[in-house]
Amino acid sequence: MRRHGVLLVLLPFLVYSEYLATAAPLNYSETISGDLPNLNPLPIFAFGVGLNTISGRLGSDLSGTDFDSFAFVVPVGMRLIASRVEMNDVQGDITHAFWRLHSGSAAYITGPLLAAYDPPSPGIAELKAPLNPGLYNISNLGFGVFTTGSIASTANYVFTFTLAPEPSAFVLAATSLFAISLFADAARYKSPHSYGRQVSRHGARLARRRTIEVFPSAGGPPRKP
DSSP: OHHHHHHHHHHHHHHHHHHHHHOOOOEEEHHHHOOOOSSSSOOEEEOOSEEEEEEEEEEEETTEEEOOOEEEEEOTTEEEEEEEEEEEEEESOEEEEEEEEEESOSSTTOSOEEEEEOOBSSEEEEOOOOBOSEEEEEEEEEEEEOOOSOSOEEEEEEEEEEEEEOHHHHHHHHHHHHHHHHHHHHTTSOOHHHHHHHHHHHHHHHHHHHHHHHSOBTTBSOOOO
């Protein structure tokens, strides 16, 4: 029974720890994994604990105009605690980009608007944090270009999202560890069943001794012939 109790206490903590271990941070690069879309359907990225990154390039050149948008999920048991986007010019002179953060939807510019971000290039913009578990989309509405006579105007960007376990996860871990310590202390003492068996055996020995003492012959202890 004691072993079963330990397993029941440990099970939620072990399952959650295993989930966190397998939820690795995302590292998405357009150069390696392909260009992000302008419109729907948007890719949905599942983030993990730690630093998640999404990097790519937007702008315009002879091949056309490139806007990059995506959706992401903050998993249950985690919180987004910090995020930002950094931009740097590659060709021409892009002055800034227009991104919008929406919640509750994976569709382009759909869902309640949480924040608007217009990072300069080059420059950095801090994104809204913290974010609770849920579905979000970051939609690119466009970018500004300073006319320099260049045919192409492009810029690289890097989004970073830092996730951490929710405070409730630490409470779960602390509760589990406290329960484990209680079971460990209890294991130092003998179980009631073992104690009962020892008392029974001790009582049986006393009963045997009483049997010898209580029922002597009338003339005293029996004599050897």
